[in-house]
Amino acid sequence: MLHLQIAAHAASAAAIHAAEHATLIASGIVARVPGDIDIRPNTSGLPGIPxxxxxxxxxxxxxxxxxxxxxxxxxxxxxxxxxxxxxxxxxxxxxxxxxxxxxxxxxxxxxxxxxxxxxxxxxx
The missing domain is CATH 1.20.58 (Methane Monooxygenase Hydroxylase; Chain G, domain 1)
Structure with missing residues (x-):
């Protein structure tokens, strides 16, 4: 019985979290990270690399x-x-x-x- 209550609580918490996140995305509060991040090692960024x-x-x-x-x-x-x-x-x-x-x-x-x-x- 206790396991069913814990599972039901976890499921409802996940649903509430997903609904809050969807609301934040829809309202534009959460900014989307662009998918084109390209960072490479830079051999001239710091002095002393050679x-x-x-x-x-x-x-x-x-x-x-x-x-x-x-x-x-x-x-x-x-x-x-x-x-x-x-x-x-x-x-x-x-x-x-x-x-x-x-x-x-x-x-x-x-x-x-x-x-x-x-x-x-x-x-x-």
């Missing part, structure tokens, strides 16, 4: 260099673990290689991933 691009590029380079260093260290750990009959250490080295490779892929694909997200968002 320097920011250089900084981001440098950070990407540092990330790639660190991924290579991590890959080398993980390979050394894997080799040391395999040659010393230490399966735990060898497993850590293998995991390190996968993590370093994934970090390199993400650093290299960061721009493509962001552009993919931007393009996907523009289609919505």
């Amino acid at each position: 320097q920011l691009k250089e900084i981001v590029g440098a950070i990407m380079s540092i990330g790639l260099i660190l991924a290579v260093v991590a890959l080398i260290i993980a390979a050394i750990v894997w080799a040391f673990g395999a040659n010393s009959s230490n399966p735990h250490l060898a497993g850590r080295g293998k995991t390190g290689i996968l993590v370093a490779a994934a970090a390199g892929v993400l650093c290299g694909a960061a721009v493509a991933l962001v552009n993919f997200g931007w393009d996907l968002g523009q289609e919505l």
Whole structure:
């Protein structure tokens, strides 16, 4: 019984809200938003954008260099673990290689991933 009362109250509230909104639109109080809004990224809107691009590029380079260093260290750990009959250490080295490779892929694909997200968002 209580569920029916709640459902009836929700339905009447929705009907009242729709009627009020229709009245506001008919009276011209609610302005319609034009459908032709077109906003694009502006590379000249703020000072320092070219320097920011250089900084981001440098950070990407540092990330790639660190991924290579991590890959080398993980390979050394894997080799040391395999040659010393230490399966735990060898497993850590293998995991390190996968993590370093994934970090390199993400650093290299960061721009493509962001552009993919931007393009996907523009289609919505």
